[in-house]
Amino acid sequence: MGRAPCCDKTSVKRGPWSPEEDELLRSYVHNHGTGGNWIALPHKAGLNRCGKSCRLRWLNYLRPDIKHGGYTEQEDRIICSLYNSIGSRWSIIASKLPGRTDNDVKNYWNTKLKKKAIAMHQHHHQQQEYYHQQQPHSSGGGRGRRGAAAPRSQQCASSMQPSPASASSAVTTASASDACSFGAMYPSLPTTLQAAAPVLARYDGTLPPAPQQQQQASSLAEFSVAPAPPTGAISGTWAGGLPLDDMFLPELLGDSEFPPGGDFFGTGFAPLLLQDRAASASLQELSACYFPNAQAEMWAAADHHVNVKPPPAGLCHSLT
DNA sequence: AATCAGCTCAACCGCGAAAGG
DNA sequence: ACCTTTCGCGGTTGAGCTGAT
Numbered sequence: 001m002g003r004a005p006c007c008d009k010t011s012v013k014r015g016p017w018s019p020e021e022d023e024l025l026r027s028y029v030h031n032h033g034t035g036g037n038w039i040a041l042p043h044k045a046g047l048n049r050c051g052k053s054c055r056l057r058w059l060n061y062l063r064p065d066i067k068h069g070g071y072t073e074q075e076d077r078i079i080c081s082l083y084n085s086i087g088s089r090w091s092i093i094a095s096k097l098p099g100r101t102d103n104d105v106k107n108y109w110n111t112k113l114k115k116k117a118i119a120m121h122q123h124h125h126q127q128q129e130y131y132h133q134q135q136p137h138s139s140g141g142g143r144g145r146r147g148a149a150a151p152r153s154q155q156c157a158s159s160m161q162p163s164p165a166s167a168s169s170a171v172t173t174a175s176a177s178d179a180c181s182f183g184a185m186y187p188s189l190p191t192t193l194q195a196a197a198p199v200l201a202r203y204d205g206t207l208p209p210a211p212q213q214q215q216q217a218s219s220l221a222e223f224s225v226a227p228a229p230p231t232g233a234i235s236g237t238w239a240g241g242l243p244l245d246d247m248f249l250p251e252l253l254g255d256s257e258f259p260p261g262g263d264f265f266g267t268g269f270a271p272l273l274l275q276d277r278a279a280s281a282s283l284q285e286l287s288a289c290y291f292p293n294a295q296a297e298m299w300a301a302a303d304h305h306v307n308v309k310p311p312p313a314g315l316c317h318s319l320t
Numbered sequence: 321a322a323t324c325a326g327c328t329c330a331a332c333c334g335c336g337a338a339a340g341g
Numbered sequence: 342a343c344c345t346t347t348c349g350c351g352g353t354t355g356a357g358c359t360g361a362t
Contacts, residue, residue, distance in 0.1 A: 016330070016356085039347065055348080056331065068329095091350060102350075107329050 007039070007050040014050075017057055021047060025054055026062050034058070060101045067099035071108060079105060079113060 013021075028045035035041060039051035047054060060066070071079075075097055082093045090102035090109075097105065 014332080037347075050332090051347085052333090052349095053331075059349095060330075088351065103330080106351075111328060 007052075011048075012042075012050045012053075013048045014053070017061075021049065022057070022062055025058060029058060029062075056103075060103045063101075065099050066101065068104065071112075075100070076113060079109060080117075083109065 017025075024045055024047055028041070028047075032044070034055075035044070037051075038055040041047075042049045042051055042054050045054070049057075078096055079093055082089075082096065086092060088106070090106040094100045094102040094105045
């Protein structure tokens, strides 16, 4: 037996709201507020609607100062950063975007941004293959950050392809493949994480801290020391130096790390994510407060191809 | 003009959390 | 401590729209 329904679905109107219903709800909330009880509100307002339906209509459509569409690049950047850090916590993400609702942000991600990420991933693969052709002996350098044998971005590539089952619908469930799409935006993440695993484990509390890693901030910071672009790399083809923390600890990165203006960095998310480091830094702080272990969990989930579910928020409740 | 496929987004569903008795 | 009610959230659906054939 399931949970009892919140209302008698046979006796309430369902489906799209009429302008008259909108006006009834709007005027009631304007005059009386929600009263803290959405279940009782429709009866008081003279609406033949389920309370949950009223709440949703108000929050997602009738509430003042709601914005629809017209997402800016900065908003794209914020959504991507937070999604990468905390997963599909749409209410939290939306709360950082004035005028946006969780439903709106979720729809925007599912219908637009995710496709952009997939396109970015495919573009990256072409660039990476070209780079490896140009640099056939380049593996193993950079403090082991890029020397692992099996780039996870390639593993992700298969899961990034639209499956036949999901091809019929534009809307699919957020999954490990979404996490992989961010690996596409951050090409060195897979090998970075292989090298990073022991320290991430310490950061996550599953291993005792190493002597040089007593402080959480520095444990991740060590991964920000990315190798310089390969000498002689063709402009726009170097795609191997973006480190683990380019969202989480962007203030630690040197500007010279990313060759500007190349083909790779001139398309997709990379310019969005790199151009506003101050904003990224605050997002890093935010995400670290909400979900201190989120990154390790996300990549662990990607490893096992399960849905990404960050841990419950435990810190920094004052931010909410 | 008719049909089909793909896309968008408002709305619904059901679950877990929170609040209150 | 337990139960009930309500809220809030993320996942999913499907009607309507648009463009291609």
